[in-house]
Amino acid sequence: MSEPFxxxxxxxxxxxxxxxxxxxxxxxxxxxxxxxxxxxxxxIEAHAADCAMCMEHLALLGAVSVExxxxxxxxxxxxxxxxxxxxATAVLVVVVWIRLPDQERSRGIPAAPALDSxxxxxxxxxxxxxxxxxxxxxxxANQAPRIAAKVGRLSTAKPAPPSExxxxxxxxxxxxxxxxxxKAAAASPxxxxxxxxxxxxxxxxxENPTAQTLGGRAVGQASAQAAPPAAQAPALADxxxxxxxxxxxxxxxxxxxxxSARAVSAPPIVSASPKxxxxxxxxxxxxxxxxxxxxxxxLSEAPLSFSAAACAPGGPCWFGLADGQxxxxxxxxxxxxxxxxxxRIVAIAPDGPQTAVVTVESGAxxxxxxxxxTWQPIP
Amino acid sequence: MYARSAAARWQVPAERLRMAxxxxxDHRFPGAVTxxxxxxxxxxxxxxxxxxxxxxxxxxxxxxxxxIRDLRPQLYHAARTIAGDDSRELADSLYGELFGLPGADGVxxxxxxxxHGRSRLITWLRSVLVQRHIDRLRVTRRLEPLEDEExxxxxxxxxxxxxxxxxxxxxxxxxxxxxxxxxxxxxxxDRLRLRLYYGQDMTLAAIGRVxxxxxxxxxxxxxxxxRTLRTEVERALAAQGLxxxxxxxxxxxxxxxxxxxxxxxxxxxxxx
Numbered sequence: 001m002s003e004p005f006x007x008x009x010x011x012x013x014x015x016x017x018x019x020x021x022x023x024x025x026x027x028x029x030x031x032x033x034x035x036x037x038x039x040x041x042x043x044i045e046a047h048a049a050d051c052a053m054c055m056e057h058l059a060l061l062g063a064v065s066v067e068x069x070x071x072x073x074x075x076x077x078x079x080x081x082x083x084x085x086x087x088a089t090a091v092l093v094v095v096v097w098i099r100l101p102d103q104e105r106s107r108g109i110p111a112a113p114a115l116d117s118x119x120x121x122x123x124x125x126x127x128x129x130x131x132x133x134x135x136x137x138x139x140x141a142n143q144a145p146r147i148a149a150k151v152g153r154l155s156t157a158k159p160a161p162p163s164e165x166x167x168x169x170x171x172x173x174x175x176x177x178x179x180x181x182x183k184a185a186a187a188s189p190x191x192x193x194x195x196x197x198x199x200x201x202x203x204x205x206x207e208n209p210t211a212q213t214l215g216g217r218a219v220g221q222a223s224a225q226a227a228p229p230a231a232q233a234p235a236l237a238d239x240x241x242x243x244x245x246x247x248x249x250x251x252x253x254x255x256x257x258x259x260s261a262r263a264v265s266a267p268p269i270v271s272a273s274p275k276x277x278x279x280x281x282x283x284x285x286x287x288x289x290x291x292x293x294x295x296x297x298x299l300s301e302a303p304l305s306f307s308a309a310a311c312a313p314g315g316p317c318w319f320g321l322a323d324g325q326x327x328x329x330x331x332x333x334x335x336x337x338x339x340x341x342x343x344r345i346v347a348i349a350p351d352g353p354q355t356a357v358v359t360v361e362s363g364a365x366x367x368x369x370x371x372x373x374t375w376q377p378i379p
Numbered sequence: 380m381y382a383r384s385a386a387a388r389w390q391v392p393a394e395r396l397r398m399a400x401x402x403x404x405d406h407r408f409p410g411a412v413t414x415x416x417x418x419x420x421x422x423x424x425x426x427x428x429x430x431x432x433x434x435x436x437x438x439x440x441x442x443x444x445x446x447i448r449d450l451r452p453q454l455y456h457a458a459r460t461i462a463g464d465d466s467r468e469l470a471d472s473l474y475g476e477l478f479g480l481p482g483a484d485g486v487x488x489x490x491x492x493x494x495h496g497r498s499r500l501i502t503w504l505r506s507v508l509v510q511r512h513i514d515r516l517r518v519t520r521r522l523e524p525l526e527d528e529e530x531x532x533x534x535x536x537x538x539x540x541x542x543x544x545x546x547x548x549x550x551x552x553x554x555x556x557x558x559x560x561x562x563x564x565x566x567x568x569d570r571l572r573l574r575l576y577y578g579q580d581m582t583l584a585a586i587g588r589v590x591x592x593x594x595x596x597x598x599x600x601x602x603x604x605x606r607t608l609r610t611e612v613e614r615a616l617a618a619q620g621l622x623x624x625x626x627x628x629x630x631x632x633x634x635x636x637x638x639x640x641x642x643x644x645x646x647x648x649x650x651x
Contacts, residue, residue, distance in 0.1 A: 007634030012558035013577035029506035033498035049570035059579035064457040
C-alpha cells in the first residue's frame, strides 16, 4: 500500500495553495544563502511551503547552485572509497621495494618516487626480474612528458577561471571572449589595455542610441591600434560580435521601455496635487501634504520594495512593487492588485481614474481599465 | 570593515561603500533600528560582493573584467541549466540589465543597484535569473492559444464524467482532502521540505542546500513527516468509515486523479 500512498502524496504535494505576497528574488537568494534572520526565515518557510511559484523558484535555485558550487556527492562505491587507490598503490610500492633483492636495489634503482625512476629504466638488465617496477617505470616514462607539459603550461599560463572546469558552449564562448580581450590587451599600447576599451564600448552602448555602432567602432579602433596578428582576428571578431549582441539586446530593451511614452521609471516624487506628493522610498510609501516639506510613512511593504510610481492628474496614484503587485491610492485608501506576471514593475502610466498601463522589466506591458481589478497584456 | 570588503581592489571609496551599506540597512530596516541590530546585520553582509557590485555600477573596468571572468560564465551556465535552448536570450537579457539601461532621465541604472549584499552575488544573480525564467514561462503559458474544441485535432483524455466507477469520485475526494489536511497540519518547514521533495522532485542534497540542512537531516525529517502523514491520513479515512481495502484503493485513485478533481468535488459537496 506504500506505493499508492507515495504517489498520492506526490500528487498532493504538487497542489499549490494561495499564499499571499511572494518574497522577491533577492529574499529567496538570501534564504538560500542563509542570510536571513530567524524571523524572516520562518516567514519565508511558511509562505513557500504553500506557494507553488516560490517552491519552483527554490527548486531551480537549488538545482543551479548545487551543480556549480558543490558537486553533487557521488553515491558510487568507487567514489566513496576512492582514497583507497593512492593508499593501496603506496603500500604496494613499499612492499615490492622491501621484497627486492639487495643487489637489485644497489644496481641503481633510486629510492626516489616514480618520476625519477625513468632515468634508470634503460639500465635494467632484466625486465622479468621485477615486472612490477618495469611496468611502473614504463607508465612513469609515458606519463612524465605529459606531466611536464602540464606543469609547463601551468607555470606559463594564467590561472584559469573556475568555470572552465566544465566546458560547454557558453563557457567556451566566454573563454574565447576573454582570450580575445587578453590578446587585444597584450597587443595594445600600454597603459590602455583592450579590455577597458571593450568595456568602454560596452559602457557606451546602452547610453547612446547608436550604441551598436559605437560599441563596434570602439572595439574596432582598439584592434586597429593593436594591429593584431591574423591568427587573433577570428577571436577578436568573436569578441566584437559578442559586444554587439549585448549592446543590441540592451538597445532593444531600452526601446521597449521608452515606447511606454509617458511612463516614468521609479520617480523619486510623484505629485497628486500641488500640495500632495508621494515618494516611494525603499519598501515604504511616504506622503507629503505640504509640498514636500515634511514626509510621513503611509504604507510599508517589507520585505518588498517599490519600483515605480505615478499619479494621474487629479486622479489616483499608482505604485508598482518588485513582485508585480500594484497599489492604487485613492482618497478612500490603498487597494491592491496583481499583474499576471510576478516580476518587477519598472514604469506606470496612469490614464484617468480607472485606467493605467504598467511596464515590467521584461518589457511586457499590461493595461487596466477597471482600477486594477483586471490586467490585460498589451500585444 | 573596509578591509574585509576588499573594496580598495576596485578603487571603491570608503564613503561609497558606506552609502551602499546604509542603503542595505535602510532596505532591511525601514523603521528604527538599534545599534546592535545594525551591527549584527552589517556583519552578516557579503561585503566583498557588495563592493564588487558598487564598482560595477560605477563602471570600474577591473571590476567588470572580474565579473566577466568569474561570474558571467556561471550566470550563463545557470541559464543553460534551467532554460535550455532559450538560455542565451535569457542570460543576455539579464546581462544587459546588469550593465545598466538608461532611464527616462538618461541616467544609466544597473540592476546591480538592487543587490544589498544579503546573499552572495552569484546566488543573487541566479535567483534573479530563475525569477526571469519563471516569469517568461508564465507569460508563455498564458499566451498559449487554447485548442479549438470543435476542431478535434489531438485526442483528448477521457473526461471525468465518463468514469463508470460511481465510487471513484467519493474515494478520491476523501483521500485528497485527508492528504491536504494532513499536509497543512505539518510545521511550515516540514511542509516545505515535503513539497520540495515530492512536489518539485528535488534531490535530498539540493533540498539540504536550499534549507541549510545536511542531506541526512533532510532524509530523516522527510521520512518522519511521511510516516506522520500516513498515520493521520489513514486515521482520517478510517473515521470516514473506509475499510483498509478501500483506503488502499483511495490512494491508488488519488495518485492518478487530476488536481481539479478536488475542486470539483468540493463544489459538488457544497451544492449538495
